[in-house]
Each structure stands twice: as structure tokens, then as C-alpha cells.
Amino acid sequence: MSSLPRRLDVQEAAEDVRHRTLSELPRTLDRLIYLASMRDYNTGLYYHDGLAARFSQEVACEALADCHREVFRQLVACSLENVVCQMEAYMKSTHTSPGEFLAAWRKLEPYRVAVPVEADPLSAQLLFSTFKIALAILEARLNPRSRESDASPHQSPGR
Amino acid sequence: MIQLVLFLSIGALLFLALIFLVWQSPRAEDSSAALVEARQALVALQTGLLPMELIGRIFNREDLDYVRSQAPEPVCSMFLSDRKSVALAWAAQVRKQVLNLMRFHLGSARFHARLSLRTELALAVEFAGLLLACRALQMVLYVGGPYAAPRIVGATAATAVHVCRISERSLAFLNSAGFGALPGRPSGASL
Numbered sequence: 001m002s003s004l005p006r007r008l009d010v011q012e013a014a015e016d017v018r019h020r021t022l023s024e025l026p027r028t029l030d031r032l033i034y035l036a037s038m039r040d041y042n043t044g045l046y047y048h049d050g051l052a053a054r055f056s057q058e059v060a061c062e063a064l065a066d067c068h069r070e071v072f073r074q075l076v077a078c079s080l081e082n083v084v085c086q087m088e089a090y091m092k093s094t095h096t097s098p099g100e101f102l103a104a105w106r107k108l109e110p111y112r113v114a115v116p117v118e119a120d121p122l123s124a125q126l127l128f129s130t131f132k133i134a135l136a137i138l139e140a141r142l143n144p145r146s147r148e149s150d151a152s153p154h155q156s157p158g159r
Numbered sequence: 160m161i162q163l164v165l166f167l168s169i170g171a172l173l174f175l176a177l178i179f180l181v182w183q184s185p186r187a188e189d190s191s192a193a194l195v196e197a198r199q200a201l202v203a204l205q206t207g208l209l210p211m212e213l214i215g216r217i218f219n220r221e222d223l224d225y226v227r228s229q230a231p232e233p234v235c236s237m238f239l240s241d242r243k244s245v246a247l248a249w250a251a252q253v254r255k256q257v258l259n260l261m262r263f264h265l266g267s268a269r270f271h272a273r274l275s276l277r278t279e280l281a282l283a284v285e286f287a288g289l290l291l292a293c294r295a296l297q298m299v300l301y302v303g304g305p306y307a308a309p310r311i312v313g314a315t316a317a318t319a320v321h322v323c324r325i326s327e328r329s330l331a332f333l334n335s336a337g338f339g340a341l342p343g344r345p346s347g348a349s350l
Contacts, residue, residue, distance in 0.1 A: 073212075076212070076213065076216065077212040077213075077216060079219070079221060079222060079225070080221075080222040080225050080226065081221075081222075081225045084229070120206075122207065122208065122213070122245065122249055122252060123207070123213060125244070125248060126216060126217060126245050129241035129242065129244075129245060132237075132241065133226060133230075133234065133238045133241065136230060136234040136237060137226065137229050137230045137234065140229065140230045140234060141229070
């Protein structure tokens, strides 16, 4: 069993990631995207040279996977309003034009590859839906005219 | 002669009863499969479906109010449709996992856990009520949308948490047998 990463090392490595890296990222969405980017899409394994040098590749991989699951749960627990705010701030931080950003995210749905492999399917479904609606809200903000023309003839009874 | 026939008949009946009992008793592989399935169902319920944060997120009306205040009607419709799908999937998953747990209790739980007759009867009633509540919830959500039945959602989740606690006792011996503790259990769910 010595080849298996020791749990204590994994916890220490995860704490290191949280303290040194994730705390520097301002939003949960940024953390999710960062952690997903540390994963090799072909193998599903996470890589971080600094962490692997300090601990081991297995420990680093396990620690990053733990952090990824944790951040995913945090984002699932966020309200829609919170996700919209995070997405808007993230969009601004990329220095892309909002129109291009929203079109790319709507077409490519990059958030679908940002969830951990072992993510609970229901939570993933909820998060994908939240992202989709958040994009629609940001698009509506970007094109307020279409929003007004869409909204006026279809006023719902609850409004 | 009549006595001989009578004794032979009784012997044959006893022999058939013995064969029937042996045939009915759970085989080792069936029992272990039921255990694994029950444990998976328990973990799925406790860590995936019943945590309060997830239930609160799916059925929280604040998201709907926010969409209505921020986006046009087509986006509201899209939101309601998506959330309804998620809510229905939640109810279906809870029902499926509760059924798995119930099969374990009906089949082989008594061979592994010493539950009193009273506990078993109470559990049977709770399982039946829970399955009915899940089915009713699915119908209400399908007809009325994700926000139509907050009380049924709360009651279903609370009963499911209670059933999980009892099932956990039945499966507790697995933890001591080296399967490790269940990860990230919720403290309980209620709306």
C-alpha cells in the first residue's frame, strides 16, 4: 500500500494549494476553471510541477482533485445571482469583448469540461443549467432593447 | 400399509420443504451484491441527493425571482423548464435509491443487522410512505413545476434522511469491516 498517496500528505498538499494558489483567485468560478485547467483531458489526472516536487506526483494529483471537488460543491451552492456576478466579473477579467465572450461560451459551453470527473450528475446538471441561464441574463443585459421587446408582449401573471 | 404411506408422504413433504428452504436462502454472492448496492444507495442519498445545500439550491424560489427581475420572458421559461428537469431528476433519483435500500431491507438486512421487529415494521411503513411521497412529488412537479410543492419536498427529504440513518445502522458492520467511513454525511435535511 506504500504506492498509494498518504492521506496526510494529500491533506497538507491540498492546504498548500488552497493557501498559496486558490486564495489568490478572487472568485469560486475562477478557481474552478483554474483547477480544471490543471487536469489532462486524456488521462483525467492533475499535474502541478511545484506541488509534485514538494510532495509527489500522486499526492499532488489527489490534492488537486480534492480541491476541485470542493470548489465544485461551493459553486453548486451559489445562488444564480451570485453566479451571474461571478461570470460577469470573470468576463471582464478576460479583456474579451462581452459579445464575443458570451457567444463563445454559449456555443462551446466550456463549463461542461470544468467539472470534476466524479461530480454527482445531478449537481453537474444543476450547475450547467445555472451557467446557461447566467449567460442568457448577461446577454439580455448586453442587448436591453431585445429584452424590452421580448418582455412586453409576454408579461407573465406572476410579474 | 397405510401408516407406511403416511410416513413416506410426511418424509417426502419434509424433504421438499428442506429443498425449498435451501433454495430460498440467500446465496453468498447475492447477499454481497445486495450489500454493495445498499451501501452505494446510501452514499448516493447521503452525499449526492440529500445535502441541504443541494435541495435548497434546486427548490429555492429566490433564483426564479431573480430571473424574473433580470431577464425577458423566454429566459424565465427556459429557467423554469431547466429547473423542472433538475427537480424531477432529483425526485426520481431519491425514489430509485430508496427502492434499492428497501430491497436490501426486505432481502438480507436481517442477516446482518439485529433490528427489532418494531424497528423493522416502522421502517417498512416509512419506506412505503417515502415511495408514495416521491411518486406524488414527481406528479406535482411535473404538473406544477419546481416550486409547486415545497412542503412535500421538505417532508420527503426529512423522511429519507431518517430512513438513511436506520439503514446506516444496518450497514454499520461494513465500516468496521474495513470499508471506511461514509464521506461527507449531511447533518439532516428539512425545508
